[in-house]
Amino acid sequence: MKNRTISTNVISSFLVDGKYRVYRHLALQAVILMISIGVFFDAPDKLNLSVNRFYGWVSYHLFMNMLVYFNSFVLFPRFLAKNKLVAYAISVILFTIFALVVMVILQELFYDIAVTRQQPSGVAIFFSITSSMLSVLLFLGGISALLLFKQWIFNNRRIDDLRQATSQSQLSFLKSQINPHFLFNMINNASILVDYEPTTASGVLATLDNMLHYQFNIGMQNRTSLKADVTFLNDFLSLEKMRRDEFEYILTIERTISDIEVPPLLFIPFVENAVKHSADTKSSYVHVTFTMENSCLFFKCDNSKPLKPVEFEAGGLGLVNIRRRLDLLFANDYELDIVETEVTYSVNLELNLL
Numbered sequence: 404m405k406n407r408t409i410s411t412n413v414i415s416s417f418l419v420d421g422k423y424r425v426y427r428h429l430a431l432q433a434v435i436l437m438i439s440i441g442v443f444f445d446a447p448d449k450l451n452l453s454v455n456r457f458y459g460w461v462s463y464h465l466f467m468n469m470l471v472y473f474n475s476f477v478l479f480p481r482f483l484a485k486n487k488l489v490a491y492a493i494s495v496i497l498f499t500i501f502a503l504v505v506m507v508i509l510q511e512l513f514y515d516i517a518v519t520r521q522q523p524s525g526v527a528i529f530f531s532i533t534s535s536m537l538s539v540l541l542f543l544g545g546i547s548a549l550l551l552f553k554q555w556i557f558n559n560r561r562i563d564d565l566r567q568a569t570s571q572s573q574l575s576f577l578k579s580q581i582n583p584h585f586l587f588n589m590i591n592n593a594s595i596l597v598d599y600e601p602t603t604a605s606g607v608l609a610t611l612d613n614m615l616h617y618q619f620n621i622g623m624q625n626r627t628s629l630k631a632d633v634t635f636l637n638d639f640l641s642l643e644k645m646r647r648d649e650f651e652y653i654l655t656i657e658r659t660i661s662d663i664e665v666p667p668l669l670f671i672p673f674v675e676n677a678v679k680h681s682a683d684t685k686s687s688y689v690h691v692t693f694t695m696e697n698s699c700l701f702f703k704c705d706n707s708k709p710l711k712p713v714e715f716e717a718g719g720l721g722l723v724n725i726r727r728r729l730d731l732l733f734a735n736d737y738e739l740d741i742v743e744t745e746v747t748y749s750v751n752l753e754l755n756l757l
Contacts, residue, residue, distance in 0.1 A: 415556045415560075418552070418553045418556055419553060419556050419557050419560065431471065432468075435464060435467045435468060435471070436464070438467060439460055439463045439464040439467055440460070442456065442459055442460040442463050443456060443460060458512075459509070459512075462509045462512070463509065466502070466505060466506065466509060467542075469502070469505075470502060470539065470542060470543060470546070471546055473498065474495075474498070474543050474546050474547065474550075475546065475550060478491060478494050478495060478498065479491075479546075479547060479550050481494075482494055483547060483550075483551070484550075484554060495540065495543055496540075498543075499536055499539045499540055499543070500536075502539050503536060503539065561731060564731055565731040565732065568724075568727060568728055568731055590608075590611075593607040593608050607642065607645065610638050610641065610642060611642070613638060614635060614638050614639065614642075617631070617634075617635050617667075618668070621667055623667075624667060625666065626664040626665065626666060626667070627664065627665065627666075627667040628661065628662055628663070628664055628665075629656070629660060629661055629662070629663050629664070629665050629693065629700075630656075630661035630662060631667075632665060632667060632668070632669070632670060632671075633654065633656050633661070633693065635668075635671065636654060636670060636671060636674050636691060637654050639671065639674065639675070639678075640652040640654060640674070640678070640689060640691075643678050647687070649686060649687060650681070650687050650688070650689075651686075651687070651688045651689075652688060652689045652690070652691070653688075653689075653690045653691070654691045654692075655690075655691070655692045655693065656692075656693040657693065657694055657695055659695065660693065660694075660695040660700065663695075663700065663756065665700070665754075665756075666732055669728075669732075670691075670702055670704075670752075672725055673702075673704045673725075673750045673752070674689065674691060674704055676750075677689045677691075677704050677705075677706035677748065677750070678706070680706050680707075680708065680709055680748050681706045681707045681708075681709065686707065687706070687707045688705075688706065688707050689704065689705070689706045689707075690703075690704070690705045690706070691703070691704050692704075698755060698756050698757040699753055699754065699755055699756070700753070700754045700756055701751070701752070701753055701754075702750075702751075702752040702753075702754070703749065703750070703751050703752075704749070704750040705747055705748070705749045705750075706747065706748050706749075707746065707747060708743075708744070708745070708746050708747055708748060722741075725739075726739065729752075733754060733755065736754070736755035736757075737752065737753060737754050737755065738751075738752070738753040739751070739752050739753075740752075
């Protein structure tokens with residue numbers, strides 16, 4: 404069982420890992436060579452090494468490469484990888500017809516690789532065209548099946564990486580997001596308020612309860628509504644406002660986008676970092692905005708700059724891990740830009756939700 408797992412990992416690594424890219428192309432060329440080298444044989448034991456036959460082999464080798472690479476880099480990613488099955492089928496049929504035309508032209512140019520010099524009958528022509536078309540379709544189908552298998556391996560790896568990164572993020576989040584110091588201060592404030600402002604103290608404890616419930620329950624899910632995540636951000640900022648006298652915050656969200664789904668706890672690291680950055684300023688503030696344009700969600704978080712530089716930590720996870728989670732969740736469908744001026748920090752995050 405262990406040996407089988409090792410073999411499977413080796414095969415999947417060879418098909419997916421970027422470091423094996425050159426070796427994959429070399430292996431493909433070796434396979435095409437074994438297919439095309441048959442051009443040199445008129446019979447199993449009769450070798451033809453004429454110049455014209457050599458040109459025919461070169462043309463056939465390039466023809467096979469055209470089938471593989473055009474399908475791999477044009478048809479497959481544009482149609483089949485996006486589940487456009489009908490468009491892919493039509494494209495493959497049209498490409499096959501084009502390939503047959505190319506094949507006929509090659510045979511005319513290098514006539515001595517043709518099967519016979521006699522004028523074939525109509526039936527023979529029909530079966531020859533049908534056979535050639537089926538051969539090309541089967542060859543393209545085999546390449547597509549291999550590409551689908553490669554994509555399946557890649558997607559499974561991404562899912563595993565995402566699960567691992569999410570688990571690590573959630574563990575780190577639960578340890579550092581609402582850190583013990585913050586919780587201690589809020590509970591201490593609530594205990595003081597119990598005698599003087601019991602209603603306010605009750606509100607503080609209720610807010611803390613809601614936040615912890617969100618972290619331990621909703622935060623473990625794959626998706627949640629943007630409205631729920633914004634509510635968590637608002638609770639966090641409102642408690643910070645209660646804890647600090649000179650602190651202002653504005654949280655703005657378009658009503659039309661409140662029900663869209665996003666990964667939970669995706670924005671809180673930036674907001675917590677903004678709160679930390681603004682802690683030493685005389686008039687500290689945090690402004691958070693959510694807007695939508697077409698299929699893109701725009702998140703912006705501005706905060707006042709501290710008197711002393713504070714390293715970006717984003718909830719204890721670090722900017723590198725934040726980018727890593729975004730990479731796993733959105734691949735290339737996001738843009739993150741962090742801008743620092745003399746008086747402000749600004750985080751601009753664009754997510755393509757399609």
